[in-house]
Structure formats: C-alpha cells, structure tokens
Amino acid sequence: MSGLILRVHVPCLFCCIRHSYVTIFDVKIKDSNSKLVDPYYQTQYGAAYLGDSLELLKYVPEKSISLILTSPPFALTRKKEYGNKSAEEYIEWFLGFAKEFKRILKDDGSFVLDLGGAYLPGYPVRAIYQFELLVRLCKELGFFLAQDFYHYNPSRLPTPAEWVNIRRVRVKDSVNVVWWLSVTENPKANNRNVLKPYSDSMKNLLENGYKAKMRPSGHDISTKFQKDNTGSIPPNLLTLANTESNSAYMRRCAEAGIKPHPARFPLDFPKFFIEFLTDKNDIVLDPFAGSNTTGQAAELLMRKWLAFELDSTYLQGSVYRFQEVNDLFAVRESYGATQQIRPARKNSKRNK
Numbered sequence: 597m598s599g600l601i602l603r604v605h606v607p608c609l610f611c612c613i614r615h616s617y618v619t620i621f622d623v624k625i626k627d628s629n630s631k632l633v634d635p636y637y638q639t640q641y642g643a644a645y646l647g648d649s650l651e652l653l654k655y656v657p658e659k660s661i662s663l664i665l666t667s668p669p670f671a672l673t674r675k676k677e678y679g680n681k682s683a684e685e686y687i688e689w690f691l692g693f694a695k696e697f698k699r700i701l702k703d704d705g706s707f708v709l710d711l712g713g714a715y716l717p718g719y720p721v722r723a724i725y726q727f728e729l730l731v732r733l734c735k736e737l738g739f740f741l742a743q744d745f746y747h748y749n750p751s752r753l754p755t756p757a758e759w760v761n762i763r764r765v766r767v768k769d770s771v772n773v774v775w776w777l778s779v780t781e782n783p784k785a786n787n788r789n790v791l792k793p794y795s796d797s798m799k800n801l802l803e804n805g806y807k808a809k810m811r812p813s814g815h816d817i818s819t820k821f822q823k824d825n826t827g828s829i830p831p832n833l834l835t836l837a838n839t840e841s842n843s844a845y846m847r848r849c850a851e852a853g854i855k856p857h858p859a860r861f862p863l864d865f866p867k868f869f870i871e872f873l874t875d876k877n878d879i880v881l882d883p884f885a886g887s888n889t890t891g892q893a894a895e896l897l898m899r900k901w902l903a904f905e906l907d908s909t910y911l912q913g914s915v916y917r918f919q920e921v922n923d924l925f926a927v928r929e930s931y932g933a934t935q936q937i938r939p940a941r942k943n944s945k946r947n948k
C-alpha cells in the first residue's frame with residue numbers, strides 16, 4: 597500500500613489558526629511551526645506522527661498529558677530489526693525522553709513503562725538496566741514508583757537458545773517488568789474500572805455465605821468479604837499472551853505485503869492501564885508507538901491519543917488498526933462499550 601495513508605479529518609481535533617497558534621485537542625500551542633500540525637494520520641480521537649519522539653515531544657505543552665504508556669526499544673543482547681541500545685548506553689539515552697515526559701504530564705498523570713529483560717552479551721547473567729533506570733527515574737527526575745507490575749506472556753519463546761535450550765542452565769524468560777510511575781504520590785487511578793470476573797469459588801461464597809473467622813495467617817476474614825463488588829481486584833501480575841494472529845491488523849498487513857511489527861503489545865495491555873488510570877477524553881501518549889496498539893485501545897475506550905513513531909512502515913501498518921469502522925464496532929462491542937464511533941471520512945491521500 598505504498599504511499600496510501602489515509603487522513604481522517606475531524607473538526608477541532610487539530611487546527612491551525614492563521615499561523616499564530618495550533619490547538620491540539622483543547623490545548624493551545626503557540627508555535628506555528630509545530631511539528632504536531634501535520635499528523636501522518638488522524639482518527640476521531642487521536643493522531644499519529646512520523647518522527648523522532650525526542651523532537652516531537654518538544655511541541656507537546658507542559659502538563660497536558662494524563663498517561664504516557666509505552667514500550668521503548670529494550671537494551672537487548674540480540675538486536676531487533678528496529679535497533680536497540682546496549683544496556684550501558686540505554687539509560688542515558690532514555691533519560692533524555694523521560695525529562696520531556698515529566699514536563700508534559702499532568703500532576704495527576706502516570707507514566708507506564710514496559711521493559712523486557714536482557715542477558716549480558718556472552719554470559720548467562722542478566723543485565724540490571726531496568727532496575728538502574730527505575731532508580732534514576734525516581735532519584736534524578738523525581739518520579740514516584742506508584743506500583744511495579746509484571747507482564748507475563750505465557751506464549752513467549754525460550755531464548756536465548758544457548759542458555760535455555762542447548763546448555764539448559766536457565767529457564768524461559770517470560771515476564772517483562774512494568775514500572776507505573778507518577779508525577780505526584782497520588783496519580784489518578786481507579787481499580788473499580790479494571791475489576792476481573794469473580795472466580796467460581798468467590799461466586800459460591802457470595803451466594804452461599806461465609807463464616808467469618810481468623811485465617812492461619814492471622815488475617816481476620818470478616819463478613820465484609822461477602823459484599824458483591826461486581827468483580828475482584830486484579831493483581832499486579834498481568835497474564836496476557838499475544839494472540840493477535842487473526843486480527844484485522846494482521847490480515848490487512850499480510851494482504852498489503854507489510855511486515856507486522858515484531859514487538860506488539862497485546863491489545864489488553866494498554867486497555868488495562870488506560871481504563872485504570874484515565875477518564876474518557878483524557879490524553880494518552882505513546883512516544884514509541886510501533887504499530888500503535890496504544891492508540892487503538894485509546895480509540896476504543898474513547899480517550900484522546902497521540903502516537904509518535906520513527907519508522908514509516910510501522911505507521912503504515914498501524915493505519916489498519918483504525919481503517920475499518922466495522923472492525924472497531926466489533927471490538928468495542930466485545931468491550932461492552934455502547935457509544936458508537938463515527939464513520940471515518942477518507943479526505944486525502946498522503947505519500948510516504
């Protein structure tokens with residue numbers, strides 16, 4: 597689909613007023629040269645930009661974003677096709693972006709950072725860059741660690757083969773750390789928005805009652821546990837496999853001969869944090885957007901979104917996440933959302 601990126605204009609989402617300022621959502625930017633005037637594509641709720649996010653971030657006004665949710669390139673031993681920094685260079689490289697994140701986040705905003713682990717080159721020992729980075733984000737930039745999460749992907753392949761399959765001295769690495777950072781000690785959050793369905797035993801307890809007693813651990817399980825809160829509070833371990841093989845994104849990338857992004861979020865990953873940490877119409881930003889799974893989740897949940905991505909092929913493919921209104925209807929229905937998305941208008945074509 598070379599050069600066929602759709603631009604979908606929605607009045608007032610982005611507009612340029614006689615070279616004096618630009619309005620992004622409801623935020624005015626005093627810079628007629630803002631790179632944010634010219635998105636790669638737009639949808640009803642958001643816009644995706646092609647470029648280096650270090651550059652693009654400069655045009656985002658301070659205290660305008662409610663949630664930065666991202667998975668940057670990791671400090672991997674074996675480089676991915678989109679390039680990765682080594683563990684040593686990684687932290688300095690990343691802090692440049694993080695300073696901008698701190699500037700643009702609202703006081704009740706959150707920064708959710710998904711990071712994969714890495715082995716040191718040639719040795720079966722792990723890099724500790726995720727932990728070093730966490731310490732520096734908190735101690736130098738003043739972020740707070742609101743909570744640490746762990747993203748378990750049960751379908752992760754066993755790598756590196758040398759340590760796991762051949763020498764058999766390590767087990768499969770299938771958990772990413774996810775640092776939920778905040779600007780203040782009390783970021784916006786509501787776990788009622790992310791309740792999980794009750795287990796059968798809890799349903800049974802709610803139906804048939806529970807005899808209040810002291811647990812062996814010393815915890816007093818009172819009758820308060822019998823209250824039906826419509827679901828159980830989720831743990832900080834998110835078990836999410838990437839089972840996207842038959843999604844519209846995958847099918848349309850295949851039809852167009854575009855290689856799908858090799859390190860996509862499962863859609864439920866951004867969905868969880870967006871529902872947990874934002875309200876409708878808050879702005880969500882993914883500065884390393886890849887195939888823009890974050891934008892898709894935000895669109896479905898009716899949050900405004902911005903996506904920055906360096907590689908045009910990934911952005912080309914990401915258009916398929918938004919192009920078919922019918923698909924969005926289908927996914928939204930499966931989320932139980934009721935409000936309908938307006939059909940996209942095909943306004944113009946854009947060359948790569």
Ligand SMILES: C[S@@+](CC[C@H](N)C(=O)[O-])C[C@H]1O[C@@H](n2cnc3c(N)ncnc32)[C@H](O)[C@@H]1O
Pocket residue numbers: 647648649650666667668669670678857859860861883884885886887888889890904905906907910
């Ligand atoms: C791990 S991937 C993100 C995948 C994404 N979460 C998804 O669901 O598709 C990281 C992305 O960051 C992009 N990237 C790397 N450096 C960048 C930069 N300076 N500005 C914008 N994007 C960048 C890479 O091209 C890559 O697509």
